[in-house]
Amino acid sequence: GENVEQHPSTLSVQEGDSAVIKCTYSDSASNYFPWYKQELGKRPQLIIDIRSNVGEKKDQRIAVTLNKTAKHFSLHITETQPEDSAVYFCAASSIYNTDKLIFGTGTRLQVFP
Amino acid sequence: NAGVTQTPKFQVLKTGQSMTLQCAQDMNHNSMYWYRQDPGMGLRLIYYSASEGTTDKGEVPNGYNVSRLNKREFSLRLESAAPSQTSVYFCASSYGPSYNEQFFGPGTRLTVL
Numbered sequence: 001g002e003n004v005e006q007h008p009s010t011l012s013v014q015e016g017d018s019a020v021i022k023c024t025y026s027d028s029a030s031n032y033f034p035w036y037k038q039e040l041g042k043r044p045q046l047i048i049d050i051r052s053n054v055g056e057k058k059d060q061r062i063a064v065t066l067n068k069t070a071k072h073f074s075l076h077i078t079e080t081q082p083e084d085s086a087v088y089f090c091a092a093s094s095i096y097n098t099d100k101l102i103f104g105t106g107t108r109l110q111v112f113p
Numbered sequence: 114n115a116g117v118t119q120t121p122k123f124q125v126l127k128t129g130q131s132m133t134l135q136c137a138q139d140m141n142h143n144s145m146y147w148y149r150q151d152p153g154m155g156l157r158l159i160y161y162s163a164s165e166g167t168t169d170k171g172e173v174p175n176g177y178n179v180s181r182l183n184k185r186e187f188s189l190r191l192e193s194a195a196p197s198q199t200s201v202y203f204c205a206s207s208y209g210p211s212y213n214e215q216f217f218g219p220g221t222r223l224t225v226l
């Protein structure tokens with residue numbers, strides 16, 4: 001079955017710096033890759049997603065890139081702010097079962113002022 | 114719109130006790146999901162329901178049962194709770210396979226002694 005690995009598990013950056021979180025997946029049939037943000041004590045919320053027919057997608061300070069050949073995708077946050085501090089989860093689902101999201105183990109991002 | 118709601122918010126059980134976690138959504142979504150979240154493990158899919166009247170196993174279904182009572186409600190039952198089921202449980206919903214974004218409930222923190 002699908003396996004999603006996420007690195008690093010923790011990431012500390014200075015406010016204004018960039019942060020990059022990387023994920024790899026195992027199932028070549030995966031075609032949907034969302035990123036969720038979970039603030040402390042809150043529910044996960046979708047922040048950006050990408051489908052396999054696109055190599056990059058941007059939304060203001062966040063971007064996601066996808067390399068299908070290498071089976072990895074990354075989240076990039078530029079000009080980080082303290083409110084970006086949270087746990088970020090990547091996930092993947094297969095073209096054969098788009099309801100079944102497999103999540104990575106999460107990255108705790110801390111942005112220091 | 115309340116979105117996705119879950120009851121209870123907190124629950125403490127003794128080993129062997131049973132309980133049902135309730136989830137409801139008012140967004141007319143077709144698909145509903147149950148996840149558990151453990152430290153360092155990310156979100157793991159327990160069961161999901163792609164439409165009213167159907168349910169399917171996720172990654173970690175053992176020890177759980179589900180019921181899709183109607184389009185709005187999806188319950189998770191622990192028949193004989195074990196300490197290994199201590200976790201935070203999230204319910205989620207989405208329009209369905211073509212739309213993908215999952216909306217999460219606030220979670221239920223369950224402790225099994």
